[in-house]
Amino acid sequence: MVSYLLILILIHGCSLVNVLQVLAITTTAYLLFVAFWILKMEDYLETQEEDGGKIRNDRTKT
Amino acid sequence: MMLQIDSTVVTWGWGFLVAYIAMILGLGYLGYKRTETQDDYATARGGFGFLVLALAYAATVASGSTFMGIPGLAYGMGFKAGYYAMIYPIGIYIGVLFVARITKKVGDRFGSQSIPDFLGDRYQSPLLRVLAALIGLFLLFYIMAQVTAAGWMFETILGLEYGTGIWIAGALLLVYLTAGGSHADILTDAVQGAIMIGVTILIVVMFATGWGIDGGISAVNGALPSDMGWNSHTDPENPTFANWWVIFLLFIAHIGFTAQPHLGNKFFAIKGSQYMKKFMTAAAIVGIALPLMFLGGVLGRAQGIQIDNPDAIIPMLFVENLPAVLAAFLGVAILSAIISTADGLIIAISQIFANDLYRKTYVPWSGGDPTSDRVNQRALWISRISTVVVTIAAVAAVRTPPQYLSILLWVGIGGIISAYSGPYLVGTFREETSKTAAIIAFVVAFGVYFVIHLGPQFGLYEGWYPYNQNPFASTGIGLIISCMVTYIVSQFTEPLPTSHLDEVFRPERQASTDKNSDD
Numbered sequence: 001m002v003s004y005l006l007i008l009i010l011i012h013g014c015s016l017v018n019v020l021q022v023l024a025i026t027t028t029a030y031l032l033f034v035a036f037w038i039l040k041m042e043d044y045l046e047t048q049e050e051d052g053g054k055i056r057n058d059r060t061k062t
Numbered sequence: 063m064m065l066q067i068d069s070t071v072v073t074w075g076w077g078f079l080v081a082y083i084a085m086i087l088g089l090g091y092l093g094y095k096r097t098e099t100q101d102d103y104a105t106a107r108g109g110f111g112f113l114v115l116a117l118a119y120a121a122t123v124a125s126g127s128t129f130m131g132i133p134g135l136a137y138g139m140g141f142k143a144g145y146y147a148m149i150y151p152i153g154i155y156i157g158v159l160f161v162a163r164i165t166k167k168v169g170d171r172f173g174s175q176s177i178p179d180f181l182g183d184r185y186q187s188p189l190l191r192v193l194a195a196l197i198g199l200f201l202l203f204y205i206m207a208q209v210t211a212a213g214w215m216f217e218t219i220l221g222l223e224y225g226t227g228i229w230i231a232g233a234l235l236l237v238y239l240t241a242g243g244s245h246a247d248i249l250t251d252a253v254q255g256a257i258m259i260g261v262t263i264l265i266v267v268m269f270a271t272g273w274g275i276d277g278g279i280s281a282v283n284g285a286l287p288s289d290m291g292w293n294s295h296t297d298p299e300n301p302t303f304a305n306w307w308v309i310f311l312l313f314i315a316h317i318g319f320t321a322q323p324h325l326g327n328k329f330f331a332i333k334g335s336q337y338m339k340k341f342m343t344a345a346a347i348v349g350i351a352l353p354l355m356f357l358g359g360v361l362g363r364a365q366g367i368q369i370d371n372p373d374a375i376i377p378m379l380f381v382e383n384l385p386a387v388l389a390a391f392l393g394v395a396i397l398s399a400i401i402s403t404a405d406g407l408i409i410a411i412s413q414i415f416a417n418d419l420y421r422k423t424y425v426p427w428s429g430g431d432p433t434s435d436r437v438n439q440r441a442l443w444i445s446r447i448s449t450v451v452v453t454i455a456a457v458a459a460v461r462t463p464p465q466y467l468s469i470l471l472w473v474g475i476g477g478i479i480s481a482y483s484g485p486y487l488v489g490t491f492r493e494e495t496s497k498t499a500a501i502i503a504f505v506v507a508f509g510v511y512f513v514i515h516l517g518p519q520f521g522l523y524e525g526w527y528p529y530n531q532n533p534f535a536s537t538g539i540g541l542i543i544s545c546m547v548t549y550i551v552s553q554f555t556e557p558l559p560t561s562h563l564d565e566v567f568r569p570e571r572q573a574s575t576d577k578n579s580d581d
Contacts, residue, residue, distance in 0.1 A: 018283075018292035019141040023148045027350060030152045034346045037159045038339050045163075049493075049567045 071381055074390030075219045082394050086238050086401075089249040093242020100421070100442040103243030104175040104413045105330035110248055112337040116344035117255030118248045118402075119328050123154055123319075124258060124352040125403035126211030129396045134372035136359025139300065140290020141283070145309050146302060147356035153316025155346040157487075161320060163338050164490045164567075165329040171569045173433075175417040176410065177326035181485055185497045186562055188423060190485065193504055195418035197481055198323045200474030201407050205456040207471045208404035210463050211373070212397060218377045219393030225461060231401065232457035239405055240449050247405045248331055254398040255348065261395045262352050265376070269357035274365045274383055285364035301532040308529055311538030315476075318483035318541045322475065324403075324410035326486075404456075411452045416444040472533040473516060480511035480540025484548030492552065493563050499551035507544030511536060 097103050110118070128147075136143035165180060172183035178198055182191025209228050216227025238246045272278040275285055283292050297303045302312070320326060332341055355376065362375040369378050376396060380389035421441045425432045484503035489495040515536030518525030529535035557563070 019144050019295060020292055022295070023144050026152065027148060030156070030350065031346075033156065034159065034343065038343055041159075042163065042339060045491075 068381065068386055070386035071219065071390045071393075072221045074387045075393055078391050078394040079220065079397075082398060083234065085253065086234065086246075086250045089253065090238025090242045090246040093238065093244075093246025093249055096245045097241070097243050100416065100438045100445065101173065101175060102245065103442055103445045104409075104417055105169075105327055106244035106248055107170065107330050108333050109245060110252075110331050111333055112341040113344055114252040115248065115328060115332050116341050116348055117253075117259075118251035119158075119325065119341075119345045120348040120352060121251040121255030121258055121399065121402040122325060122328065122406040123151070123349060123403075124255075124399060126208050126215075126396075126400040128353050129258075129261075129355055129376060129399045130211055130214070130373040132353060132356045133359030133362070133376045134374075136356040137363045137369070137372040137375040138359075139297070139303070140286050140294065140363065141292040141360055142290075142294055142297065142303050143356050143359065145295075146312060147353040148350070149309060149313050150316045150319075151349045151353050153313045154319045155342075155349045157317040157320035158345060159342055160317070160487055161326070161490050162329050162342055163335065165326060166332060166335055166338060167569070168566050169330045170335075171565065174330070175327070175421075176413040177321060177323045177482065177486070178414065178418045179422055180326065181482070181489075181500070182418075182422065184489055184566060185485065185495075185500050186558060187497050187501065188426070190497070190501055190504065191418055192423055193501070194482060195414045195423075197474075197477055197508065198414050198418075199411065200477055201323065201411055202452065202456060202459075203471045203474050205404055205407045205411070205452065206460045208400050208407065209456050210460045212400045212404070213460070214371070214374060215377070215393065215397045215400060218374045219390065219397070228457050228460060231397075231404070232453050234401060235405055235408060236450060236453050239408055239453070240446050243445065243449075244327070244331065244409055247409050248328070250405065251402040254395075254402040257395045258352055258399050259348065261392055262354050264392070265358040265361075265379075266354050268379075268383070269361050273361060275361075282361060282364040285366070286360070290360075290363065301529060302534065304529065304532070308532055308535045311529070311532075312534040313538075314541055315479060315534045315537035318479035318487065318537070318544075319475070321482035321486045322410075322478055323414070324406035327410060327413070328406075408449055408452050408456075412445045412448040415448040416441045420444055472519075472537070476511055476515060476533050476537040476540065477508055479537050480544055481505075481508040482544075483507070483541040484544030484546075488545050488548040488552075492549070493567055494552055494557045495548060496552045496555040496557050498555040499548050502551050503544045503547035506547050507540050510543045511540035514539060 096106070096109065101107055132143065132147045135146060168174065168184055169180050174180040174183045178191050178194030181194050182188060209231055212231035213224040213228035216222040216230060217224050220227075222230070238250060242249075269282065270279060272281050275281045277284070288294070289297070296305050296309075298305070301308070303309065332338060358376045358379050359372075362379045365382070367375065367378055367382055369375060377389070377393045380392045384392070421432045421437055425437050430437060481504045484507060485495070485500035489500060514525070514527040515530055515533060517523055518530045525531070527536065527539070
């Protein structure tokens with residue numbers, strides 16, 4: 001349903017969908033983003049912070 | 063404006079108000095028992111689980127605006143008001159995802175008690191702390207707006223004069239906040255958040271079933287004038303919905319909303335960083351649900367309810383459609399939504415005086431130790447006294463609702479978002495962000511916001527930015543400038559010392575380094 005609406009928007013702009021449908025799409029996209037962030041990005045950022053410090057310390061040594 | 067309210071609603075309203083007061087007094091007392099130190103008062107550090115905090119956070123975000131202003135907008139503009147109602151929480155909770163973990167981690171590590179304090183600690187900059195604290199004082203206008211909304215609610219549901227209602231609201235806030243500080247704030251907000259979810263579900267059900275109109279949602283749409291219907295997406299005449307670009311800027315502006323001191327300080331209260339993911343998930347879901355209240359404004363318009371003040375459409379919808387007892391209960395629930403935002407704001411301002419300006423600025427400047435017991439006890443007293451002073455000042459200032467309240471409100475909100483966003487957001491993701499870049503971005507972005515929005519709004523000169531009347535579109539530009547300046551200036555200036563960055567981002571490693579050097 002959501003992907004169908006998304007295709008409609010991509011092809012025809014917003015003229016073929018109503019406000020509630022646009023909001024349904026944006027809310028779904030938002031919830032997917034939240035899920036992605038919680039499941040993937042949080043751990044990735046923590047690892048990055050650790051690595052960032054390690055790389056800087058290595059640079060300082062050389 | 064004095065509305066004609068059924069006397070049964072008023073009677074039930076008083077009953078529920080008394081029950082509500084008893085509840086918040088009880089929770090205030092509970093908060094008082096848990097408040098022993100200045101840190102307890104300021105942050106309730108580590109005091110709450112993820113669900114309580116998520117409800118409290120969502121309740122604080124969903125101010126009187128979500129339950130009065132936005133449904134009022136929908137009553138006046140129809141479905142397109144949903145672009146504000148549903149896009150702003152998306153911005154805010156994406157902002158929460160970006161900053162919550164680091165704010166909690168660094169705040170606990172340094173004992174930061176507010177967002178200005180956090181920025182000062184993150185960048186080792188007393189100047190940035192003071193600048194952020196001074197701009198944060200503009201939140202007083204935000205409190206004034208909430209107190210005004212509370213006054214209108216007292217008038218609408220209880221038939222009280224506006225002037226009496228604002229003093230009752232102020233007294234309510236004073237009683238539990240002075241004693242219980244952040245603990246009382248979060249406890250009461252969590253309960254209020256749970257009630258607000260119930261109200262929202264009711265509104266969604268009423269809308270989905272086309273309450274009072276035969277034919278369901280389609281009939282609701284059909285009953286609206288065509289320019290308010292769901293096929294009308296934008297309105298060139300309205301600065302907020304003029305086109306898709308300004309709607310996008312509305313989203314961008316709200317990413318920085320979480321930097322507001324009364325929201326950012328909530329992150330310190332979660333029990334531990336390990337609960338942060340659960341908190342973020344729960345807050346993101348509750349937060350996107352509450353603004354569905356806009357559907358009540360649409361339904362009210364479709365039902366043809368006639369009202370002078372559109373902001374009162376939700377209480378009037380209840381009064382017109384539901385039994386008196388339910389209408390009265392829901393009216394008091396909306397009042398609780400307003401109170402739940404005002405209390406967080408008051409605590410945030412009290413911390414500007416007690417922590418940011420006194421404990422972390424004046425005490426070190428005068429050669430004292432900001433961590434000493436004497437200083438902490440004195441800061442606790444300053445917190446309580448400034449809570450009283452700020453509340454009374456806010457109520458006194460809106461005895462006659464100020465003409466420029468909405469403009470003044472956005473001096474605080476837009477100014478804080480513009481100024482804080484670069485140092486706060488960019489500094490979260492880029493360790494290399496320099497102190498100089500943070501300070502320059504802070505000043506430049508506030509200046510840009512002033513030039514494009516505040517100057518024209520105060521009538522100082524003609525606005526040249528095409529959307530200068532729209533605070534969201536102006537704040538969005540302020541946020542973008544703030545982030546860009548922070549990033550670019552950091553490329554050419556000295557980063558903070560590695561030892562400090564380790565302490566901020568890798569406290570475990572810093573601790574082991576300290577241990578080795580001691581050995």
